[in-house]
Amino acid sequence: MAYRTHYCGNLGLDDVGSSVSLSGWVHSRRDHGGVIFIDLRDISGIVQVVFNPEIDSETHIKAHSLRSEWVIKIEGKVSRRPKGTENPNLKTGEIEVIVYSLSVLNESRSLPFEIVDYTSLPKEEIRLKHRYLDLRRENMQKNIILRHRVIQRMRQFLDKQGFFEIETPYLIRSTPEGARDFLVPSRLSPGSFYALPQSPQLFKQILMVSGFEKYFQIARCFRDEDLRADRQPEFTQLDIEQSFVDEEDIMSLIEDLIKDVFENVLNVSIKTPFPRITYDIAMLRYGCDKPDTRFGMEIEDLGFLSSSDFNVFKGKEAIRGINRKEMGDISRSEIDSLIEFAKSCGASGLCWFKVEENSLQSPIAKFFKDDELRKIKDVFLGEDSDLILIVADKLKVVCDTLSALRLHLGKPKEDFEFLWIVEAPLFEYDEDGTLKPSHHPFTSPRDVDLPFLSKEKVKVKAKTYDVILNGCEIGGGSIRIHKPDIQRMVFSALGIKELAEKEFGFLLDGLSFGAPPHGGIALGIDRLLMVMAGCDSIRDVIAFPKTQTGTCLMTESPTQIENMQLKELGIKIL
RNA sequence: GGGGUGGUGGUGUAGCCAGGUUCAACACAUCAGACUGUCAAUCUGAAGAUCGCGGGUUCAAAUCCCGUUCACCCCGCCA
Known part of the structure; x- marks a missing residue:
């Protein structure tokens, strides 16, 4: 008889009463001593198959030895599950297959990791080494x-x-x-x-x-x-x-x-x-040529501050900033880590203002005239509890830093924005x-x-x-x-x-x-x-990707080449 | 080429930055037994790691230091 008459995941109430043969992998087993349940998996999904000693004791005894990821073929009858035992989490949860014949097509060694998605995944190194197992996971x-x-x-x-x-x-x-x-x-x-x-x-x-x-x-x-x-x-x-x-x-x-x-x-x-x-507008508003537009926080130009009394801003190629709404309650140490972040992007520093009671609070506020502060607040449409971040530097550094800060602080919505x-x-x-x-x-x-x-x-x-x-x-x-x-x-x-x-x-x-x-x-x-x-x-x-160093952990490529092969190609290794 | 994070039984983690009665804990997997309705089954028990590798400091190192390797993230690079 053929390996299969049906696919596991496609069985449903319409099939109740029919005899089917199924082939696939033992996804999990639940052995109650008496009745044994196996979740049988193929490319289409999972169905529960039942080995009952009262139906066929010889098959039931054979089923005791089944283990995870063995490949089996079963023949059985599709039945509606007894009332109260349906599994709403399973597409085929209303039915099960009562087995009367089992053959083991192949056994499996015990696995280096479990073929499930609900537990934390093994390290990527392990997944890539046993890619054939990783690819059995439903998500992959x-x-x-x-x-x-x-x-x-x-x-x-x-x-x-x-x-x-x-x-x-x-x-x-x-x-x-x-x-x-x-x-x-x-x-x-x-x-x-x-x-x-x-x-x-x-x-x-x-x-x-x-x-x-x-x-x-x-x-x-x-x-x-x-x-x-x-x-x-x-x-x-x-x-x-x-x-x-x-x-x-x-x-x-x-x-x-x-x-x-x-x-x-x-x-x-x-x-x-x-x-x-245009590219120019993207650089101006987002500081990069591939902006994430799922949130605002666009960059504003503060070039007018180059004439302020604040020495840090004097003679800078660009002075620009962003307004991170509702982050005005940020702590001093959190601001310090933002400053560190900005420095890691190449900026020499990061200036900040909190909007409180409709005015700007900052250690550097004293360097600016009232109308300059007001103008900053207006440019960003600043409201209470906003956090305004400003970078003054070479144009490229300003763009890079603000772009990175924007992505760092932005909360993109779940959506596809082209x-x-x-x-x-x-x-x-x-x-x-x-x-x-x-x-x-x-x-x-x-x-x-x-x-x-x-x-x-x-x-x-x-x-x-x-x-x-x-x-x-x-x-x-x-x-x-x-x-x-x-x-x-x-x-x-x-x-x-x-x-x-x-x-x-x-x-x-x-x-x-x-x-x-x-x-x-x-x-x-x-x-x-x-x-x-x-x-x-x-x-x-990608089914078979490379690691960061360009190797394939499954096949262990690239490999060294035999001298004969090199000679034929007229190549010598230095 | 550079910066960062991590490597502890098969897997995922804890322990590490107070070095020593915790030389190793927990969960899952594995193996054995029990169990006739489970579905991430349950219960009982067992086995399994000299803590990536090498060196150093110390009476003593998973723990501190140096080097190295592998994986990942990032800069450079990617017309």
């Missing part, structure tokens, strides 16, 4: 299946919109821009290496030149940089590119896609269009003073900024759009440059003209053969899933 199965549903829905949606799913190579040319590449040695060209793609960026643009017009791919991307809770060395993007579009087209496509996915997978309705703010950040600068200077693209060098500048490409480079804004969900950057894209002369101008502005001709010659060639206007976006599937599933780390939505 939910996450991985959610991931499947989201990806399927995205494919469906894009297919309906006329997009083609096209694969691009994983063994590609290494280019100097961007993150560190993972390299793959070429046996056939000793001393030469492929790189794994950081994204399919160039190939999808080439597909536009090729005339496919609408492309997407669930693409694995690889970046050899340090890991974080939201960063793995390999991660998955929904990569999209489309011809004959502007920013509006891509943003509304993504809004429709996200709306469709959330409504059909999570049954959560999403308001579109998403709010849009936001577009548009018009990021095309270029930025890194700390050693070299100009680099803030997205990638194929991003189109705004048409109005073209004249500034050669002079005030940092003022040039780009046709970019990043999509933010609850303060997490879940995607970003841009309209690309489709004219070779403008592409060359950008390369020149970056001072990489010669290098680019060599590295990206094929793109410049492609653009010169009638490339259509085009643009696209990539959504970080792992991060999107992390927020959808309510996890704190993308590791919980």
Whole structure:
């Protein structure tokens, strides 16, 4: 007889009276000496199966030896549970299966940890080592299946919109821009290496030149940089590119896609269009380019205080602050720890005012004139029991610190808040003073900024759009440059003209053969899933993630390589 | 490269920053026995850790110090 006629979790009152066979894992057992209850688990859920000595004594004796996570097959009859013994916590709690035949398909050693979600989880180290057991937990199965549903829905949606799913190579040319590449040695060209793609960026643009017009791919991307809770060395993007579009087209496509996915997978309705703010406004109001907008506490400018008598504020590049409502009763030591927090962000200090009886209280209040104090209170709409925090420093430090304080003190509501950040600068200077693209060098500048490409480079804004969900950057894209002369101008502005001709010659060639206007976006599937599933780390939505040092604790990769294998590749370890 | 947190039976924690009659406690899991209606079963009993690893201080170290390693969080880095 077949392993199963039904799935455990799908049985219900409708099945009462039918004979079924079920296969699955022993989730838990309750042995009463007489009757034995087993919770039998398969992918669909759990059902209680009953071994009763009066039904079949031989099977009952066999059932005594069953242990957690043994794999068994049973045959039995679905019965309504006796009155008063129904379990409302179980989807199948109104019925049980009276067993008349049991076979053990496989035994299990005693477990390194319990396969349950109600007790505190073992250390992540242990979970990752025995990932096959960790993934048996209901919560993890939910996450991985959610991931499947989201990806399927995205494919469906894009297919309906006329997009083609096209694969691009994983063994590609290494280019100097961007993150560190993972390299793959070429046996056939000793001393030469492929790189794994950081994204399919160039190939999808080439597909536009090729005339496919609408492309997407669930693409694995690889970046050899340090890991974080939201960063793995390999991660998955929904990569999209489309011809004959502007920013509006891509943003509304993504809004429709996200709306469709959330409504059909999570049954959560999403308001579109998403709010849009420019990069400059985001930096001004939130101090960062991926603000969490689930709470207010926006940053206010206090530049007028640079002319006050308070020396600390004199000559500072920026003076800005936030108002943490209803925290005016904070203790002195709590304020001290906020000051420490600010210092850890790079600030030299943190000034504070409590609003009490409609006026500002602070050790530094005496340095300010009455009208200055009033103005501070007005800027923040200060009310009694508010706490106003002010940082005066270099602009970047002020932004970083206030942004961090905002997240530290904010109480975000449980919700999904989307936001577009548009018009990021095309270029930025890194700390050693070299100009680099803030997205990638194929991003189109705004048409109005073209004249500034050669002079005030940092003022040039780009046709970019990043999509933010609850303060997490879940995607970003841009309209690309489709004219070779403008592409060359950008390369020149970056001072990489010669290098680019060599590295990206094929793109410049492609653009010169009638490339259509085009643009696209990539959504970080792992991060999107992390927020959808309510996890704190993308590791919980990836079946087999790496540790912070880039190792896999289950397979113990990476490993050293035999000399023979190295020799064949023409590689020597230093 | 840097800052921080943690590592105590299989798992999660307590003990540690007052070093010694607590050289190890509690819960869960495991094993054995009992039990015919439980569902995180219950009851009784047993087994199981030289406290990540190495060194040092001390009459004495899970506890203090130094180093190291692993996991996690963060900065740098991530076009």
